[in-house]
């Protein structure tokens with residue numbers, strides 16, 4: 001009945017021009033394919049009659065935060081990425097490539113949190129209730145208080161939420177949910193935006209957390225409008241190579257915590273397991289006697305992580321030399337190769353260079369520079385790097401080693417993992433205590449660092 005009264009319109013996302021029907025080309029700004037269906041705004045009289053609570057401004061000091069405690073999930077890694085747990089009333093979007101483990105993660109968290117006084121609703125729009133049950137059986141999950149709803153129509157989902165009054169809702173995935181008020185297909189910009197908006201209203205009104213699964217397109221963007229990312233409180237991205245066991249959860253946005261923290265998980269047949277000591281895992285398959293392998297230390301939020309990186313340098317066969325990286329920014333590697341060529345006289349121009357971070361890890365810290373250059377040099381000269389050394393330092397265009405942040409935390413992690421030596425920039429040395437549990441080589445120049453570690 002409401003359906004008959006609601007009218008839709010089409011709005012150009014480029015210039016805001018409104019039209020009663022869809023148009024390929026906007027007559028106002030001449031942009032193509034920019035029209036998106038939207039619900040027509042209600043009249044002012046209708047809108048005010050819908051509102052039953054009068055608006056009042058509250059002094060900042062008087063605003064109560066009692067309704068916003070954090071909910072600790074069963075996974076310390078998940079809590080860490082969220083900034084200490086799920087904030088009640090928050091909407092969290094979890095994106096990731098197909099098959100990376102989004103449903104697995106959320107089913108585990110949902111089952112883990114559900115109790116008699118904490119019923120959880122898991123809405124599955126992509127799989128049937130039976131398929132979800134089969135996954136739960138494989139993961140060894142049982143719960144009388146986790147309810148599965150195989151539904152995609154938004155109005156039905158909201159009805160179930162209103163009747164059941166769950167304490168947490170999972171929507172898997174937001175791209176499958178649609179409202180019959182709009183004619184556009186599920187997953188379209190207008191559908192995703194409208195359905196997310198209604199779920200945000202429910203989350204805020206009932207103080208329940210809503211976890212949404214979002215799809216990632218071929219280009220690595222979240223399918224649906226960019227505006228979706230602005231609407232939610234937190235956007236977590238699940239990354240990793242599907243063929244590898246390790247998965248990394250990173251916050252791309254978090255209104256209630258840092259976006260620097262990551263969570264590390266291992267995908268097993270029995271589901272996702274937390275990896276509380278990532279350094280141990282990322283070093284586990286290291287071959288000490290092979291050239292082209294070094295150990296670096298990356299800061300991920302407050303946590304230092306030791307990581308093996310590998311390089312392979314071989315003469316180019318086809319005239320055009322190849323540069324291939326996994327887990328690194330190719331532009332940074334190209335800059336480091338230029339420094340090696342110009343400042344250290346390594347003839348990398350005629351070589352194919354491959355650089356990998358092991359375990360599907362993505363390195364986006366310049367403190368990794370020294371480790372990268374050392375493992376390229378090691379592979380090129382076929383000389384092994386000191387297996388007991390950790391390499392830390394940013395490299396400048398002059399071939400100098402520049403100081404990095406959090407040096408004490410990085411060295412402490414290296415010492416904890418049994419490393420005996422660390423090569424660090426001289427600029428970091430003055431901030432360190434006289435005696436450290438690890439032997440320190442503080443150097444100025446990359447050339448000096450390479451002499452120290454290449455055997």
Ligand SMILES: Nc1ncnc2c1ncn2[C@@H]1O[C@H](COP(=O)(O)OP(=O)(O)OP(=O)(O)O)[C@@H](O)[C@H]1O
Nearest residue numbers: 096097098099100101102103104105242267268269
């Ligand atoms: N029997 C199994 N043994 C081991 N691992 C499995 C098994 N079945 C599935 N997996 C793992 O679970 C992953 C799929 O997880 P899941 O369905 O949670 O991903 P998803 O991100 O929700 O995918 P989609 O985008 O298709 O919904 C697979 O890629 C695989 O790594």
Ligand SMILES: [Mg+2]
Nearest residue numbers: 102103126172
């Ligand atoms: Mg899924």
